[in-house]
Amino acid sequence: MPVHRPEPRERSGRSRRTRPSRRTVIAVLLTVLSLLVAYPATAQAAEDIPPRGSAHMGMGVVEHDGEGPLPPDSRAAQTEGVDVSSHQGNVNWASLWSSGVKWAYVKATEGTYYKNPYFAQQYNGSYNVGMIRGAYHFATPDTTSGAAQADYFVNNGGGWSRDGKTLPGALDIEWNPYGNQCFGKSQSAMVSWIWDFVNRYKTRTGRYPVIYTATSWWKTCTGNYAGFATNHPLWVARYNTTPGELPAGWGFYTMWQYTSSGPIVGDHNKFNGALDRVVALANG
Template structure:
């Protein structure tokens, strides 16, 4: 049997191989230089698609699950368009007694599933409320509070409606602190919560993570005496709280819960949830 004869590649073939190698190297460099999105997929999310904890999981990860507690806690969930139509009866039967539903983002996005989610939670007996995903680099705090109140974030004293939540966390669309200094971020948050209270008579709940709060507000302590805290930390314990708060009201402890991903614990029994709803 004849052995195959080794033939040196022609000049054109050498150029082709070199071109492919250079293109491959350029692609790898471009991918390595591209900023990762908050969900870790390497692609910036579509505006409006953000949800509670979208950046917490990416930036802080999972550090464990709750191992026990010395106080009574009440299970809850938070949902957005990512969950679509929610099986509320399944959640209710599993022990979930309260829920928050994303209503708005910025001044242009409304959750298309808000009616089914907000109304469905109420219909099965849950105490429910709405939250707003803040985008501080797109418009002012007062403007976003107005948009929230006008599109699903209002409060009513019916014993079943929780005060609105300002979801302020890692920017899924760009720079972590939305291009704001710590003092500018504090001013933006103050504008939002002041306008929300003026419109509804209730102090808005602030949802955030301790790490983000330290980085982007300079660990400002001025909201602890007026606004309930909903802390995000996927770990076995709540851990350190942002400055100004001696205790948390709610804790988002996992993004991989049953039926829907985001599960939460209210720091108290169900009657305390009702008290927050009643104001």
């Protein structure tokens, strides 16, 4: 008796899944890895990125360079100073003056999108107690040109006058708190951006700005470029007992930010000279 065999069922219309080849998987992994290396900020959680405008001098120094013990209290021929931003709010300048602080820098602007809301109280208040004071700009080279930011700075408090109490403006160029540490720029592009800023500032005010930076950032993001040292006073950031190695070209520092935890308020700094040298820098 013949055996009845059932007809085979037809396959459904869905196509059969195929696994990606090993070569394809490797190519995808290499692409992802290259993106993470080039843009480490893409791996940074959104909640870890501070709001625009909140940057201030030395924001990245502790994170990248660490923080050591404070320098000795008694240092010959150095003059104590502070730098402040909106983080300090309204500052008790009389108290700082009584503690021995004789000069100050106040954050005026950031990029072309932020003005310090406490600038007037801080800038005028330091002047009124007798301090020699100046303004600084936090650079964001990934947002607008150096010239545009120099104009914004000068137009919003960063100017200079020969009154013996106003220091030249300072360019704060350091780690980017909002993303890639070099703002996505190559070393040569960063140098060009800084030249764009300082040349515009010199045209607008007649003074070369102070350059504030940290040696490790300068090496990484400018290739340790030495060309600014001739005309631009150096303000170096290093939280330790000595300022350590300086960026290329500068044989000495003019100012040294040595701590972010001052005894009263703000970051504290040493001017490399007695008070008459601070006055000389103010006068140009």
